[in-house]
Amino acid sequence: MAIPPIIEAPDPRLKQIAQSVEKVDAELARLMDDMLETMYKAPGIGLAAPQIGVAKRVIVVDLANEEEDEPRRPLRMANPEILWASETTRVHNEGCLSLPEQFADVERPTKIKVRYLDHENQVREMEAEDLLATVIQHEMDHLEGVLFVDRVSKLKRGILMRRLLKARKGKAAPDAQAWS
Numbered sequence: 555m556a557i558p559p560i561i562e563a564p565d566p567r568l569k570q571i572a573q574s575v576e577k578v579d580a581e582l583a584r585l586m587d588d589m590l591e592t593m594y595k596a597p598g599i600g601l602a603a604p605q606i607g608v609a610k611r612v613i614v615v616d617l618a619n620e621e622e623d624e625p626r627r628p629l630r631m632a633n634p635e636i637l638w639a640s641e642t643t644r645v646h647n648e649g650c651l652s653l654p655e656q657f658a659d660v661e662r663p664t665k666i667k668v669r670y671l672d673h674e675n676q677v678r679e680m681e682a683e684d685l686l687a688t689v690i691q692h693e694m695d696h697l698e699g700v701l702f703v704d705r706v707s708k709l710k711r712g713i714l715m716r717r718l719l720k721a722r723k724g725k726a727a728p729d730a731q732a733w734s
């Protein structure tokens with residue numbers, strides 16, 4: 555199976571609202587594995603299905619990808635929903651595989667409780683905090699068509715998008731206005 559390529563901003567497919575999945579069957583479990591392959595190769599620590607052009611509510615996360623020698627501990631989540639979020643927040647300098655080499659500080663709840671369907675269609679609940687909570691929330695944003703640049707000031711967003719397009723100069727230049 556070919557490793558699906560990552561869609562980069564600004565692409566309208568990243569702005570779509572993803573559809574819930576009915577159940578995690580063999581085909582969907584395969585999609586999760588394909589997403590993990592794409593994420594590990596990038597390398598990244600999280601990926602949402604819309605980033606490979608699939609408008610389904612599926613995300614994968616593996617913080618172990620930060621350190622090459624750490625054993626992998628992939629999380630595969632379908633229909634993730636946040637049941638609870640802490641009032642305390644943390645700021646993380648976020649990046650995104652769909653916005654290569656762009657980073658910005660984003661503030662999100664430090665701790666969350668999330669419910670999801672795993673790769674065997676089992677309902678699971680888990681608590682996450684710190685970086686793991688940040689990444690899960692970042693990936694869940696993708697399911698709503700929201701990128702981390704949508705969570706910073708318009709000024710900062712403009713700077714990041716111009717930088718992204720400039721870095722890509724030579725390829726077809728998409729319309730940066732898509733972001734405003």
Ligand code: NI
Pocket residue numbers: 649650651652692693696
């Ligand atoms: Ni992202």
